[in-house]
Amino acid sequence: MSKKKNRPHGHYCKICGEYKANEKFSGKGHAAHICKACSRLSAAEKAAAMDTNRLMNFPMRRLSESEKKWLKAKMKDECPEVAETAREVFNACFPHAERNAMKKQLVINTLSFEVHTEVYDGYGDMEMADRRFTIDRKSRVLTMTDFQAEGEGQSVTLEGGQMAKLLRYIVHTLEIFMWEQDYCLNPDEEDYDPFLEGEEGFFMEDLEDRLEIQPPKEPEGSPSWRVQVEYTNHTEQDMCSYNDYLSDRPEELYLSLLEYFEPEEEEF
Ligand SMILES: [Zn+2]
Structure with missing residues (x-):
C-alpha cells in the first residue's frame, strides 16, 4: 500500500485524506499537512x-x-x-476471519422462515407479508405458506445444484448464522456464541456494552419474523425479532425466497 508509483498528484491532507493541489494549502498548512478547507474546522471536527x-x-x-x-x-x-x-x-x-471459518463448516439441513410484518415489495411499495417458507435440503423441496390467503401452501422442488446454491447463498452471503449477534436478537441466550473463546472476552465485553445500551425488548404480541435453522453438524438456531420491520438480510432472504413462487418472472 505504501508504494509511491500509484500516488496521486498534489499534496496529502491528513484531515480529509485527500490529495489536493498545492494552492489548496497555505505555507503553514503545507508543513502540517492540513489543507485550507480543513484548517477552518474546529479541533473536534478535525478529529x-x-x-x-x-x-x-x-x-x-x-x-x-x-x-x-x-x-x-x-x-x-x-x-x-x-x-x-x-x-x-x-x-x-x-469477526471476518472467524465468520469465514464458520461458513466452511455450516451446511443447512432444514430452514423455516416466518414473516409477519410489512416488507418492501421490490418496487418501492410496502406490502403486508404474512408468510412462512421452509427449505429441506434432502428432498430439495421449498414451500411457501401464505397466511393472508387462508394458509394456502405452495411448493417447488429444486434441482440439486439450485438447492445447493440457495443454501450456500443463505450461509455465505446472508450469514444467517450470525443474525443473533448482527441484529441483537435473543441477547439473553448464551448457548450459541461460537466466537467467545478465541477472542479473550473482547466480544463478550462488547455484547455486555450493547446490552447496557439496549435492554432486551419485552416481547409484544407475536414476532415480526422468526428463523429456525438446523445444520448438518446438528447445530440449531432459533431466533425471532419483535422489531416492526425486517432488517436488510432477513428482507433479502424473504425477497429471494419469494422469487421462487413468482410465476411471471421467467428469467431465472
Ligand atoms: Zn483537508
Whole structure:
C-alpha cells in the first residue's frame, strides 16, 4: 500500500485524506499537512474527519489488538457519526476471519422462515407479508405458506445444484448464522456464541456494552419474523425479532425466497 508509483498528484491532507493541489494549502498548512478547507474546522471536527477517514480505510482482515482497541473506543465516540461508522466497520470486519471459518463448516439441513410484518415489495411499495417458507435440503423441496390467503401452501422442488446454491447463498452471503449477534436478537441466550473463546472476552465485553445500551425488548404480541435453522453438524438456531420491520438480510432472504413462487418472472 505504501508504494509511491500509484500516488496521486498534489499534496496529502491528513484531515480529509485527500490529495489536493498545492494552492489548496497555505505555507503553514503545507508543513502540517492540513489543507485550507480543513484548517477552518474546529479541533473536534478535525478529529472526527480524521477518524472517519481512518474508518473508511479500515483493513478487512483479522484485526490486531491495537486496531481492535481503537475501533472499540471509536464505537463510543462522542461524535455520533464517528460512533455509527465505527459500529458499521466493526460489524463488517470484526469477526471476518472467524465468520469465514464458520461458513466452511455450516451446511443447512432444514430452514423455516416466518414473516409477519410489512416488507418492501421490490418496487418501492410496502406490502403486508404474512408468510412462512421452509427449505429441506434432502428432498430439495421449498414451500411457501401464505397466511393472508387462508394458509394456502405452495411448493417447488429444486434441482440439486439450485438447492445447493440457495443454501450456500443463505450461509455465505446472508450469514444467517450470525443474525443473533448482527441484529441483537435473543441477547439473553448464551448457548450459541461460537466466537467467545478465541477472542479473550473482547466480544463478550462488547455484547455486555450493547446490552447496557439496549435492554432486551419485552416481547409484544407475536414476532415480526422468526428463523429456525438446523445444520448438518446438528447445530440449531432459533431466533425471532419483535422489531416492526425486517432488517436488510432477513428482507433479502424473504425477497429471494419469494422469487421462487413468482410465476411471471421467467428469467431465472
Ligand atoms: Zn483537508
